[in-house]
Amino acid sequence: xxxxxxxxxxxxxxGDGSPAAVVTLPHIWDIRGGQNGxxxxxxxxxxxKQIEMSDDWKGRDIYLEIGAAGSVAEVVVNDQPVGxxxxxxxxxxxxxxxxxxxxxxxxxxxxxDNSVRDDVYPIAADYTFFGGIYRDVNxxxxxxxxxxxxxxxxxxxxxxxxxxxxxxxxxxxxxVVDEPEGCEVCCQVLDQDGELCxxxxxxxGKEPAELxxxxxxxxxxxxxxxxxxxxxxxxxxxxxxxxxxIRFGFRSISLSAERGFQLNGERLFLHGVGRHxxxxxxxxxxxxEDMEEDMALLKEIGxxxxxxxxxxxxxxxxxxxxxxxxxxxxxxxxxxxxxDSAAARENALLQLRELIKQNxxxxxxxxxxxxxxxxxxxxxxxxxxxxxxxxxxxxxxDPGRITVCSHMMTLAEDSPLSAIxxxxxxxxxxxxxxxxxxxxxxxLDELQQKQVPVPIAISEYGADGILTxxxxxxxxxxxxxxxxxxxxxxxxxxxxxxxxxxxxxxxNLCDFASVNRKEGGVNGRNNKxxxxxxxxxxxxxxxxxKAEWSGEPVVHITGKRYKRRAESRNTxxxxxxxxDVELFVNSKSMGAMCKDCHIFWLDGxxxxxxxxxxxxxxxxxxxxxxxxxxEQADEPSYLFRQDRNAEMREVATExxxxxxxxxxxDTLDEILDNPEAKKVLEEEAGADVLSQPLLHTLGxxxxxxxxxxxxxxxxxxxxxxxxxxxxxxxxLQE
Numbered sequence: 001x002x003x004x005x006x007x008x009x010x011x012x013x014x015g016d017g018s019p020a021a022v023v024t025l026p027h028i029w030d031i032r033g034g035q036n037g038x039x040x041x042x043x044x045x046x047x048x049k050q051i052e053m054s055d056d057w058k059g060r061d062i063y064l065e066i067g068a069a070g071s072v073a074e075v076v077v078n079d080q081p082v083g084x085x086x087x088x089x090x091x092x093x094x095x096x097x098x099x100x101x102x103x104x105x106x107x108x109x110x111x112x113d114n115s116v117r118d119d120v121y122p123i124a125a126d127y128t129f130f131g132g133i134y135r136d137v138n139x140x141x142x143x144x145x146x147x148x149x150x151x152x153x154x155x156x157x158x159x160x161x162x163x164x165x166x167x168x169x170x171x172x173x174x175x176v177v178d179e180p181e182g183c184e185v186c187c188q189v190l191d192q193d194g195e196l197c198x199x200x201x202x203x204x205g206k207e208p209a210e211l212x213x214x215x216x217x218x219x220x221x222x223x224x225x226x227x228x229x230x231x232x233x234x235x236x237x238x239x240x241x242x243x244x245x246i247r248f249g250f251r252s253i254s255l256s257a258e259r260g261f262q263l264n265g266e267r268l269f270l271h272g273v274g275r276h277x278x279x280x281x282x283x284x285x286x287x288x289e290d291m292e293e294d295m296a297l298l299k300e301i302g303x304x305x306x307x308x309x310x311x312x313x314x315x316x317x318x319x320x321x322x323x324x325x326x327x328x329x330x331x332x333x334x335x336x337x338x339x340d341s342a343a344a345r346e347n348a349l350l351q352l353r354e355l356i357k358q359n360x361x362x363x364x365x366x367x368x369x370x371x372x373x374x375x376x377x378x379x380x381x382x383x384x385x386x387x388x389x390x391x392x393x394x395x396x397x398d399p400g401r402i403t404v405c406s407h408m409m410t411l412a413e414d415s416p417l418s419a420i421x422x423x424x425x426x427x428x429x430x431x432x433x434x435x436x437x438x439x440x441x442x443x444l445d446e447l448q449q450k451q452v453p454v455p456i457a458i459s460e461y462g463a464d465g466i467l468t469x470x471x472x473x474x475x476x477x478x479x480x481x482x483x484x485x486x487x488x489x490x491x492x493x494x495x496x497x498x499x500x501x502x503x504x505x506x507x508n509l510c511d512f513a514s515v516n517r518k519e520g521g522v523n524g525r526n527n528k529x530x531x532x533x534x535x536x537x538x539x540x541x542x543x544x545x546k547a548e549w550s551g552e553p554v555v556h557i558t559g560k561r562y563k564r565r566a567e568s569r570n571t572x573x574x575x576x577x578x579x580d581v582e583l584f585v586n587s588k589s590m591g592a593m594c595k596d597c598h599i600f601w602l603d604g605x606x607x608x609x610x611x612x613x614x615x616x617x618x619x620x621x622x623x624x625x626x627x628x629x630x631e632q633a634d635e636p637s638y639l640f641r642q643d644r645n646a647e648m649r650e651v652a653t654e655x656x657x658x659x660x661x662x663x664x665x666d667t668l669d670e671i672l673d674n675p676e677a678k679k680v681l682e683e684e685a686g687a688d689v690l691s692q693p694l695l696h697t698l699g700x701x702x703x704x705x706x707x708x709x710x711x712x713x714x715x716x717x718x719x720x721x722x723x724x725x726x727x728x729x730x731x732l733q734e
Contacts, residue, residue, distance in 0.1 A: 159171060172208045431463065512533065656724070
């Protein structure tokens with residue numbers, strides 16, 4: 001088998017008739033529209049390339065291999081349709097041999113469509129669906145007898161390493177071989193130094209190869225991510241055909257409510273972050289260097305796990321997780337808005353098969369995630385059926401890994417949905433969207449008292465933090481970096497106090513694009529990241545987790561961007577894993593700072609008018625400093641000031657309003673207080689949706705505002721239809 005990269009010199013044209021341009025893959029169209037809230041082009045775009053068929057390809061099969069294309073891709077060769085792939089995150093291949101003309105240039109087209117469809121997941125979610133071919137494209141030329149290229153994008157080789165009695169390692173190797181008659185698979189296991197550990201040869205398509213290693217070194221997460229290499233050679237009638245070189249690791253994993261998550265028989269509390277793959281001005285078309293930068297951030301903060309949401313990520317990032325020892329939660333985009341059609345169900349199953357088969361051999365992957373926020377629009381019976389079918393598929397393909405599903409925090413612990421997978425996660429946003437941070441502690445206390453039998457993780461928690469906004473009096477919803485820090489201080493303490501939580505994931509490592517968001521004066525962005533979208537700035541909360549999780553010395557003064565302060569008395573706050581921190585103001589010692597775990601502070605610090613030198617030192621000798629300015633008046637730019645009148649002017653022309661009648665500009669509570677208006681809302685949204693406890697925490701918000709803040713989950717056409725019906729309902733007389 002030979003693989004030829006063909007990323008360069010593709011002719012690209014939009015379906016709107018725009019002029020063609022020559023591009024190099026990976027490529028995303030309208031990146032800026034997708035990240036600044038303008039939306040950009042949605043629809044079909046065509047990538048075209050001329051490929052000359054080499055003479056030595058005759059008699060062999062030619063495959064077009066595409067790393068990922070968002071989200072539906074139709075392949076056409078010499079004007080003849082070859083096939084269509086539905087799903088924007090996984091690798092796929094098409095055998096194009098019969099459409100290729102020997103000795104000629106062949107026109108290959110990939111028609112990519114990023115439109116939202118009801119038969120392809122995700123249908124709606126709180127992130128941007130970028131369009132394009134955003135991973136590598138290759139031509140694969142192979143003989144008829146080969147490791148299969150038609151096995152849902154897999155490598156055709158599956159490795160099952162396990163520890164047997166006495167600490168002996170057993171490796172079973174299953175191979176999928178096309179035209180296996182007369183073929184053998186010769187397997188060798190090599191250690192990290194390239195030394196041979198074991199070998200075995202089996203007939204292709206028969207029983208798996210078995211190899212044994214005495215006392216193998218374990219893949220043990222961040223402490224020791226040791227990997228072996230399987231060399232699998234395919235021979236036909238004694239002639240060498242091709243080779244696979246695949247890294248793998250020996251490790252055991254388990255999960256239970258009593259013992260939590262165990263790696264190699266030892267309990268391990270998992271703490272980490274969620275990660276989206278996009279980054280500023282690149283969208284999903286990221287490089288290896290970009291992925292390495294994200295991995296460096298994960299290592300720096302001290303994470304031992306990462307939730308790769310909400311879809312299949314690049315193969316190289318899973319490899320990085322293997323190498324660095326992070327436990328991975330991998331998942332598919334069965335998320336938020338679901339469809340009960342047979343086509344949609346099959347698409348979810350396809351994406352799950354591809355995720356598992358293409359990533360089967362990664363030791364870092366411990367969890368297969370089969371869904372996220374699946375009850376956002378109600379918990380109908382078919383949702384449970386779909387989850388059970390996907391869980392069964394995951395267990396059939398890979399019984400050795402743990403299945404999980406992320407649920408909204410309103411899902412009852414005794415819901416049948418919570419008992420489908422091996423473990424569940426809750427996406428918890430007390431302290432940001434609803435309530436106070438302390439409410440999560442009360443909620444977890446109740447779960448602890450009930451001795452819930454299912455293992456529980458916090459699969460998301462977070463608050464937006466925008467660097468511009470700074471304050472000495474942070475409050476929920478002010479979008480300040482100051483509140484984000486305070487939020488994470490409280491949430492981290494709560495999680496620490498509740499050992500029933502076997503894993504927790506901050507939402508998110510970095511800010512990410514969400515085209516329909518308009519939050520905190522920023523369009524097209526979810527600002528919950530601990531790091532900015534461009535990866536250039538670590539927010540204060542990043543250092544809180546670094547002090548908590550990492551073994552590296554940390555001392556960080558918070559609020560450095562809150563440089564100009566008008567308060568007569570200030571609180572200086574520091575995150576550190578030192579034992580003691582001393583504060584100096586203008587070279588004068590203010591003494592030891594108060595301490596609570598990794599948080600140090602001193603209240604009542606007076607700043608002189610103008611420049612003030614702030615220095616903190618630890619008993620280790622490391623330090624941090626900042627210059628702050630005492631001012632007479634507050635700096636206006638530090639506060640997010642929502643101009644409700646301007647906001648209303650912006651949207652006032654979108655939906656019709658009748659004096660004395662309801663509209664989507666009325667609050668949810670106002671609608672629910674009118675029986676006739678409530679009936680309209682129930683008919684349009686469904687009684688199941690209105691019964692969601694989370695919805696009723698939003699009662700003071702206008703329906704239009706709830707829709708706008710949903711990140712596109714609530715469609716505009718639905719809001720228009722609802723508004724038309726509401727404008728026929730008279731308001732109650734006060």
